[in-house]
Amino acid sequence: MNKFWIVLAHTYFTKLKSKSFMITTIITALLVLGLTNLNHIIELFSDEETKTVAVIDKTGELYEPLEEQLKTDGEKDIDLRMFKGAEDKAKEKVQNGEWQAYVVLGYDDKQLPKAAYYAMTVADSDTPLQLEQALQQIKTTLATAKIGLSTEQVKELYEPVVFEKVALEKNAKTEEELNQARLLVYILLFAIYIFVFMYGTMIVMEVATEKSSRIMEILISSASPVQQMFGKIFGVALLSLTQFSILFVIGYTSIKENGELTAILGFEQIPVATIAYAIVFFLLGYFLYATLFALLGSLVSRIEEVQQMITPVNLLVIAAFFIAMFGLNNPEVPFITVTSFIPFFAPMIMFLRVGMLNVPMWEIALSIGLLVATISFFAYFGAKVYRGGVLMYGKSTSFKDIKKALQLTKK
Incomplete structure (x- = not known):
């Protein structure tokens, strides 16, 4: 058992101190800070200068109502100016940069307002839109x-x-509560997807790197393959929780400081059960895919073979994510209910249902039970394959190598 803890600690601290982990954590933390403060960043770089727009009113009646309507709409970044000169003169002032644009007002054949907006480019859609809406009123x-x-x-x-x-x-959720839950569930689903994908692949790369460098032969003499397998799985799991905790604290603190975003997300009223289920399904999803990734990692001998071998598992993760995205708008359809009990999809789909619906406790327990049973099966089966797989060298061509690994295990 001591060797298991040695492998776990070695895997955890080696990855924790690596430059790639630190750089990834820092970059992701900056992205989280950026996303949670996007409104402030936009305001910081936004152009708050008042835009001067000249008005040529051919009717003699529409300028004042337009100016009054803009004030009523609360538009303060448009400075309207009456211009009674020729259009050529107005065009020159726009071209010289004195004005942002000019508008020609007139009546159509039904004696209702119409307008033409002239500017150097029409890339700025806000100004003409504000004028159009005011004129529509x-x-x-x-x-x-x-x-x-x-x-x-x-x-x-x-x-x-x-x-x-x-x-x-x-006890059904109101529409407002559902909208808040939908956004929260989306964020947590995305986190589960990214971390399962990223850290599952890390396990495969860890095993493949050791095999390709022949370090595995030395490791086997000091610790059993099963101890290595579970040591790596739990070591990487601890690493993922460390990074997730850092990012969660940064993101949560940033959102709490941002009053507007807190109100939108409803972070002040997050049910404790939702956070608890997020942690449970995150861990179960990770361990399910981690055992599969470790099993497949033991079958490859070169890093170049990793992507080909883990593609089917990656597709399962992607499929679960896209089903969950569909379920955000239709959480009660039978398809979502059924897939929430399929172990490969349950970490995302059942969590989606729990976050948005009042799911009976027996359904949650059944889903978690099936997940635990599946993890136990793959842990037992994966340990047998891993024991023989780490001794296999040469090109890995297909999943038929699992049979070879099992035969080596028996020897």
């Missing part, structure tokens, strides 16, 4: 006045229809 007012509708009648006409959504199920 004026057009609506004039059109309704023509048919004799009062202001109150217009407001009543455009008032949104009352449409309530009432859940009859006891």
